[in-house]
Amino acid sequence: xxxxxxxxxxxxxxxxxxxxxxxxxxxxxxxxxxxxxxxxxxxxxxxxxxxxxxxxxxxxxxxxxxxxxxxxxxxxxxxxxxxxxxxxxxxxxxxxxxxxxxxxxxxxxxxxxxxxxxxxxxxxxxxxxxxxxxxxxxxxxxxxxxxxxxxxxxxxxxxxxxxxxxxxxxxxxxxxxxxxxxxxxxxxxxxxxxxxxxxxxxxxxxxxxxxxxxxxxxxxxxxxxxxxxxxxxxxxxxxxxxxxxxxxxxxxxxxxxxxxxxxxxxxxxxxxxxxxxxxxxxxxxxxxxxxxxxxxxxxxxxxxxxxxxxxxxxxxxxxxxxxxxxxxxxxxxxxxxxxxxxxxxxxxxxxxxxxxxxxxxxxxxxxxxxxxxxxxxxxxxxxxxxxxxxxxxxxxxxxxxxxxxxxxxxxxxxx
Amino acid sequence: xxxxxxxxxxxxxxxxxxxxxxxxxxxxxxxxxxxxxxxxxxxxxxxxxxxxxxxxxxxxxxxxxxxxxxxxxxxxxxxxxxxxxxxxxxxxxxxxxxxxxxxxxxxxxxxxxxxxxxxxxxxxxxxxxxxxxxxxxxxxxxxxxxxxxxxxxxxxxxxxxxxxxxxxxxxxxxxxxxxxxxxxxxxxxxxxxxxxxxxxxxxxxxxxxxxxxxxxxxxxxxxxxxxxxxxxxxxxxxxxxxxxxxxxxxxxxxxxxxxxxxxxxxxxxxxxxxxxxxxxxxxxxxxxxxxxxxxxxxxxxxxxxxxxxxxxxxxxxxxxxxxxxxxxxxxxxxxxxxxxxxxxxxxxxxxxxxxxxxxxxxxxxxxxxxxxxxxxxxxxx
Numbered sequence: 185x186x187x188x189x190x191x192x193x194x195x196x197x198x199x200x201x202x203x204x205x206x207x208x209x210x211x212x213x214x215x216x217x218x219x220x221x222x223x224x225x226x227x228x229x230x231x232x233x234x235x236x237x238x239x240x241x242x243x244x245x246x247x248x249x250x251x252x253x254x255x256x257x258x259x260x261x262x263x264x265x266x267x268x269x270x271x272x273x274x275x276x277x278x279x280x281x282x283x284x285x286x287x288x289x290x291x292x293x294x295x296x297x298x299x300x301x302x303x304x305x306x307x308x309x310x311x312x313x314x315x316x317x318x319x320x321x322x323x324x325x326x327x328x329x330x331x332x333x334x335x336x337x338x339x340x341x342x343x344x345x346x347x348x349x350x351x352x353x354x355x356x357x358x359x360x361x362x363x364x365x366x367x368x369x370x371x372x373x374x375x376x377x378x379x380x381x382x383x384x385x386x387x388x389x390x391x392x393x394x395x396x397x398x399x400x401x402x403x404x405x406x407x408x409x410x411x412x413x414x415x416x417x418x419x420x421x422x423x424x425x426x427x428x429x430x431x432x433x434x435x436x437x438x439x440x441x442x443x444x445x446x447x448x449x450x451x452x453x454x455x456x457x458x459x460x461x462x463x464x465x466x467x468x469x470x471x472x473x474x475x476x477x478x479x480x481x482x483x484x485x486x487x488x489x490x491x492x493x494x495x496x497x498x499x500x501x502x503x504x505x506x507x508x509x510x511x512x513x514x515x516x517x518x519x520x521x522x523x524x525x526x527x528x529x530x531x532x533x534x535x536x537x538x539x540x541x542x543x544x545x546x547x548x549x550x551x552x553x554x555x556x557x558x559x560x561x562x563x564x565x566x567x568x569x570x571x572x573x574x575x576x577x578x579x580x581x582x583x584x585x586x587x588x589x590x591x592x593x594x595x596x597x598x599x
Numbered sequence: 600x601x602x603x604x605x606x607x608x609x610x611x612x613x614x615x616x617x618x619x620x621x622x623x624x625x626x627x628x629x630x631x632x633x634x635x636x637x638x639x640x641x642x643x644x645x646x647x648x649x650x651x652x653x654x655x656x657x658x659x660x661x662x663x664x665x666x667x668x669x670x671x672x673x674x675x676x677x678x679x680x681x682x683x684x685x686x687x688x689x690x691x692x693x694x695x696x697x698x699x700x701x702x703x704x705x706x707x708x709x710x711x712x713x714x715x716x717x718x719x720x721x722x723x724x725x726x727x728x729x730x731x732x733x734x735x736x737x738x739x740x741x742x743x744x745x746x747x748x749x750x751x752x753x754x755x756x757x758x759x760x761x762x763x764x765x766x767x768x769x770x771x772x773x774x775x776x777x778x779x780x781x782x783x784x785x786x787x788x789x790x791x792x793x794x795x796x797x798x799x800x801x802x803x804x805x806x807x808x809x810x811x812x813x814x815x816x817x818x819x820x821x822x823x824x825x826x827x828x829x830x831x832x833x834x835x836x837x838x839x840x841x842x843x844x845x846x847x848x849x850x851x852x853x854x855x856x857x858x859x860x861x862x863x864x865x866x867x868x869x870x871x872x873x874x875x876x877x878x879x880x881x882x883x884x885x886x887x888x889x890x891x892x893x894x895x896x897x898x899x900x901x902x903x904x905x906x907x908x909x910x911x912x913x914x915x916x917x918x919x920x921x922x923x924x925x926x927x928x929x930x931x932x933x934x935x936x937x938x939x940x941x942x943x944x945x946x947x948x949x950x951x952x953x954x955x956x957x958x959x960x961x962x963x964x965x966x967x968x969x970x971x972x973x974x975x976x977x978x979x980x
Contacts, residue, residue: 229748236747238776241776266608270746278807419802420808425657
């Protein structure tokens with residue numbers, strides 16, 4: 185059973201057949217680790233002890249968990265597509281990390297990476313996702329936006345609202361490992377499906393290799409254009425190969441729904457608007473995602489998803505929902521309060537500057553978003569952001585009036 | 600081993616058309632030569648260590664090049680790359696090395712006695728003299744492809760060999776990952792320390808993986824003979840000193856290289872070399888001698904002459920700024936070196952530099968004196 189499945193996974197037509205026969209739940213079940221066969225073992229000239237990386241100066245999740253014993257056990261294995269442990273960890277070996285920021289330090293080259301190299305990935309996932317045990321727990325997926333309440337922020341404080349996630353096309357390798365043909369196939373499948381979107385989701389694709397100067401300038405002005413990655417965390421993982429071949433941006437005519445193709449993941453899906461109507465942003469997000477999923481399924485494809493890990497993406501930090509829901513919000517007084525960090529922590533929120541991760545806040549305006557990705561559903565995470573941001577705004581208002589604020593109790597994590 | 604290409608057989612599920620890179624914006628030697636037909640023919644091949652066509656060309660696909668500078672756009676992962684992917688490498692080599700044909704033989708000559716003169720380049724003009732080359736240890740994969748275990752083995756062998764050098768070549772090895780702050784500062788002040796490559800040309804080929812593991816610098820106590828371990832090649836060997844005594848620099852270069860080669864042979868290892876390609880290195884541009892002999896020389900007047908470019912071309916010389924390739928000249932001081940690497944011996948190339956620099960300095964003196972240099976124009980070498 186296992187070996188015939190791994191053959192099936194290599195052929196796109198068969199993937200379509202599999203989903204028609206068994207549906208995505210069956211495909212997800214079949215990926216349960218006992219059924220996945222590793223590929224041909226790797227040729228080695230040196231023993232594992234001679235190849236084990238020097239991680240003494242390293243501070244990332246991979247380095248914390250890759251013992252010589254685990255390395256020796258896994259270094260000869262390959263996924264059915266030929267992805268190896270050394271490839272998975274290369275980015276973490278090349279980027280020791282920072283004493284204050286703990287990066288993940290490894291990536292997946294395909295869906296099977298998470299099975300074949302589970303001995304390393306499970307502890308990495310547990311550390312990164314606050315104790316989530318991939319061996320025993322199940323991840324809830326919930327894209328029913330009707331469950332959201334109080335999703336309309338005070339627009340004197342919230343300037344914009346945004347929700348993003350990623351989706352991977354099952355059967356095709358991920359950006360660190362994909363060949364040019366696979367990457368082009370991802371583009372073809374996605375662009376083909378997006379052409380079927382209608383109504384307020386009607387839009388257009390702009391290929392990075394073919395866009396005109398005018399189109400490029402417009403996309404820059406709209407803050408939509410993404411560039412070749414410069415971060416060594418990404419380039420060392422091999423995801424920038426062959427740039428800009430098969431990369432592009434799709435967005436709807438209203439510029440509220442945007443999809444990046446073949447950047448760090450097969451697709452990154454973004455819903456955004458000026459103002460504070462997070463509920464509407466999330467509604468469009470869910471509707472768009474479900475539509476795209478329906479359209480690719482019509483063509484015999486599906487997203488990478490399973491019960492344990494939720495949506496499967498390149499970076500283990502984005503497993504589960506892959507969701508970051510955030511706002512740009514004015515908190516000039518609260519941000520100067522010494523309790524600000526603790527309040528954010530307890531609300532399971534994270535702050536960034538308005539340029540995105542690793543930028544500084546300007547004019548007291550912060551990007552506030554959810555910390556968690558895995559183990560909580562999309563609805564739960566967005567509600568957490570809504571409740572949290574509402575609380576932050578209340579604090580800001582109280583401070584404006586000279587009243588005191590309270591640090592809220594921490595939200596309970598996993599049982 | 601670069602990314603995404605190790606399991607070559609999996610890629611054969613897709614057609615050559617589907618996998619063929621888009622080279623329409625590209626201007627490098629690889630892109631000029633790699634047609635769809637050639638790609639189809641070579642894509643299922645691998646060297647014995649598993650290096651594939653896509654591994655060879657990745658750097659050239661990722662770096663389209665520059666309209667004015669023609670980069671090579673491909674690298675070797677091991678010695679066999681030049682054989683297995685001959686159909687690609689031969690025309691690239693021919694284009695890059697002035698028409699060098701697949702049947703040509705390359706002459707190696709590391710006998711410094713064969714050099715004529717070279718000990719008296721005018722030190723009023725020639726500030727420093729330097730000769731560098733590279734060497735690869737046969738049987739090991741090259742920097743784009745080697746595993747950590749191999750790279751460490753190369754480092755170990757190199758340290759053992761270099762530690763045995765004596766006399767004015769006696770020296771010390773500084774591992775990049777172990778050096779103290781003091782040692783690091785000293786090496787920077789001496790202009791010896793090399794850093795992790797930042798050029799996307801090098802990074803895209805995978806040669807900076809696992810930095811700084813198994814990389815280091817060895818130099819003699821006199822600081823005139825220097826070896827880089829596991830940067831762009833297994834070994835880069837450099838002989839240098841202030842002033843214009845190129846002969847002495849070259850003599851030490853040849854002596855040092857020959858001794859190092861003997862020390863490796865005593866331990867059962869040899870350098871990658873063959874009659875056709877000479878010394879085999881990672882970048883096809885460094886085949887043959889891998890030799891760049893150069894000086895830092897003051898030529899404020901000659902460099903402004905309208906025929907400067909033509910003179911250099913005829914002398915088979917190349918100019919760079921004093922920061923190395925892609926830098927600008929400062930204060931009229933230029934780095935002048937041989938343009939060729941393959942098809943001429945080491946002695947021949949250094950001779951060209953010696954004779955050419957002498958001529959340039961004489962031209963400079965003439966122009967200083969307000970006279971012309973038209974009667975001094977050289978023939979094309």
